[in-house]
Amino acid sequence: MSVHVYERVLQLLEAEGIKTLFGIPDPSFFNMFIRAEQRGWQVIAPHHEEAGAFMAEGLWRMTGTPGVVVGNQGPGVANLVPAAINAAKENAPVIFIGGQRAQIAAQRVRRGRIQYTHQYRYFEEAVKYVGVIQYPEQTDEIIREAFRQALSGTPGPVYIEIPMNAMQAELGELPPPAAPEQYRLVHQPANQQAIDAAAELIRRAQMPLLLIGQGAFTARAHDALAVLAHNLQSPVIHTYPVSSFLAGVEDRTFPCGFSPAGVEAIVNSDLVIAIGTEIGEPVHHGVAGHWAKGNTGRQWIHVESDPLSIGVNRHIDVPLVGDLRDIVPQLNAALKDTPRQRANAVDRWIEMHAEFKTAQRLAAPSGQDLIHPARLMVEATGAIPKDAVFVRDGGATSIYTWTYSQVSPKDSIWNQNFGHLGTGLPYAIGAQLAVGNDRRVVLISGDSAFLFHTSELETAVRKNLPVICIVASDYAWGVEVRGYRGMVGENSPETEAHWGKQVRLDKVAEGYGAHGEFVEREEDIAPAIARALASGKPAVIQIPIDPVANARDVPGHEEYSTWYNDFFY
Numbered sequence: 001m002s003v004h005v006y007e008r009v010l011q012l013l014e015a016e017g018i019k020t021l022f023g024i025p026d027p028s029f030f031n032m033f034i035r036a037e038q039r040g041w042q043v044i045a046p047h048h049e050e051a052g053a054f055m056a057e058g059l060w061r062m063t064g065t066p067g068v069v070v071g072n073q074g075p076g077v078a079n080l081v082p083a084a085i086n087a088a089k090e091n092a093p094v095i096f097i098g099g100q101r102a103q104i105a106a107q108r109v110r111r112g113r114i115q116y117t118h119q120y121r122y123f124e125e126a127v128k129y130v131g132v133i134q135y136p137e138q139t140d141e142i143i144r145e146a147f148r149q150a151l152s153g154t155p156g157p158v159y160i161e162i163p164m165n166a167m168q169a170e171l172g173e174l175p176p177p178a179a180p181e182q183y184r185l186v187h188q189p190a191n192q193q194a195i196d197a198a199a200e201l202i203r204r205a206q207m208p209l210l211l212i213g214q215g216a217f218t219a220r221a222h223d224a225l226a227v228l229a230h231n232l233q234s235p236v237i238h239t240y241p242v243s244s245f246l247a248g249v250e251d252r253t254f255p256c257g258f259s260p261a262g263v264e265a266i267v268n269s270d271l272v273i274a275i276g277t278e279i280g281e282p283v284h285h286g287v288a289g290h291w292a293k294g295n296t297g298r299q300w301i302h303v304e305s306d307p308l309s310i311g312v313n314r315h316i317d318v319p320l321v322g323d324l325r326d327i328v329p330q331l332n333a334a335l336k337d338t339p340r341q342r343a344n345a346v347d348r349w350i351e352m353h354a355e356f357k358t359a360q361r362l363a364a365p366s367g368q369d370l371i372h373p374a375r376l377m378v379e380a381t382g383a384i385p386k387d388a389v390f391v392r393d394g395g396a397t398s399i400y401t402w403t404y405s406q407v408s409p410k411d412s413i414w415n416q417n418f419g420h421l422g423t424g425l426p427y428a429i430g431a432q433l434a435v436g437n438d439r440r441v442v443l444i445s446g447d448s449a450f451l452f453h454t455s456e457l458e459t460a461v462r463k464n465l466p467v468i469c470i471v472a473s474d475y476a477w478g479v480e481v482r483g484y485r486g487m488v489g490e491n492s493p494e495t496e497a498h499w500g501k502q503v504r505l506d507k508v509a510e511g512y513g514a515h516g517e518f519v520e521r522e523e524d525i526a527p528a529i530a531r532a533l534a535s536g537k538p539a540v541i542q543i544p545i546d547p548v549a550n551a552r553d554v555p556g557h558e559e560y561s562t563w564y565n566d567f568f569y
Contacts, residue, residue: 058430393424422452
């Protein structure tokens with residue numbers, strides 16, 4: 001039987017394991033939405049296309065399968081552009097699909113074309129591939145090329161435009177869509193010679209360490225990485241503070257630069273195995289900061305899918321080019337017969353880090369009229385479920401979690417490369433769709449970041465997604481206040497709201513049909529979280545915090561500020 005283009009697109013997406021569609025219905029996509037629901041898809045209509053794209057990215061982060069979002073011609077597509085830029089910086093293979101007027105509009109010389117612009121040009125700078133289905137017969141090849149580009153080398157977003165005349169066109173009888181391995185590279189192991197060289201370096205090393213970036217976790221390679229960490233018996237260094245943790249090695253996982261134990265582990269290392277990381281500015285490209293101390297002759301193994309990335313930021317002794325999901329099992333197989341003994345220094349660093357975390361927890365100011373943000377983090381993260389998906393948003397709020405978080409989450413989601421505020425609630429919704437009812441998703445956000453997409457609380461209520469949102473409210477652009485005051489003095493009217501005009505986000509949540517809590521005492525934080533979890537509903541727990549401390553006392557600011565320093569070039 002013949003099929004329409006909109007249904008063929010769904011078939012091609014299903015071949016890639018996709019059955020969730022984000023987007024706001026419009027005539028361009030009415031038939032696609034209806035057929036998707038008939039085929040058993042989850043169809044999620046957000047209140048803003050940008051938020052829908054962040055939801056798609058959140059789903060990808062928890063599944064390893066690209067998320068798909070559509071935008072309707074004109075303003076709908078325009079709303080997707082910031083999210084596409086963000087996805088590019090986050091190396092997220094989000095599939096953006098844009099509707100467009102019939103292709104005849106592209107060549108008209110008459111003025112006044114409603115909602116028509118050259119949309120694809122918006123995306124050309126940001127995404128890895130732009131394809132316009134001008135002719136229905138191109139549908140398969142353009143969709144396949146989009147996936148080929150999105151998932152080859154460094155992952156990234158792509159944009160596909162489908163004009164109305166092509167979307168509604170009827171194709172002839174077609175064969176079933178090809179499986180991914182029939183048209184693109186699915187597995188990419190490293191060559192055996194490189195694996196053997198890496199294994200030999202590891203065997204000879206006295207003090208190896210694993211440097212793990214967020215890419216290792218978005219690849220959903222937790223289990224294989226945990227086996228490697230067990231084989232190495234080494235410290236694990238997070239490229240960003242409070243990333244996802246590997247099961248069984250939580251006690252010897254340290255943030256780069258934000259823990260004395262992590263610094264000592266770096267300084268004393270003689271071999272670094274870098275996986276899922278660009279070796280970027282937060283780790284000083286592996287050549288400066290802490291890496292310029294101690295054993296500066298340490299050797300490096302880098303697992304990287306893009307061969308053009310090898311050796312750019314620093315010299316790599318053994319590059320392992322390929323997909324980490326293939327390469328890490330290769331390393332595990334090569335090392336399985338040569339188990340390592342844990343060095344005494346690692347046990348000392350474990351104890352040192354535990355003492356550091358205890359000292360930080362005890363140092364969090366307590367008993368103040370306004371809750372100190374450090375105390376909020378201690379109380380809140382100590383009360384969330386141990387298996388929760390931990391989502392963060394905001395400037396100062398996210399930075400406070402680096403020092404004071406009491407959880408070691410298997411999955412932690414943060415907009416770490418681009419720093420786009422407002423991703424938290426949409427990420428949380430996408431993550432909750434991924435885990436279903438098996439786990440809870442908990443967001444900790446600043447109020448300014450949370451207000452970007454508060455309307456998506458209604459989406460969570462409508463779809464019965466019980467995300468918990470803990471909102472630290474200083475009624476200001478917290479971390480920006482610090483910079484503003486440092487530049488022009490105490491008066492910063494554009495970054496701070498009037499304290500007497502607080503927005504009651506808990507009441508906003510209740511208006512959407514969610515659970516709301518307003519907490520003004522630190523001892524009430526944990527009980528409020530327990531009630532929110534028990535409600536089984538989306539929830540907002542609003543906690544007013546000390547705005548002066550939120551701007552002035554941001555922990556680790558000295559280390560964080562070095563990320564923007566060009567001192568090592």
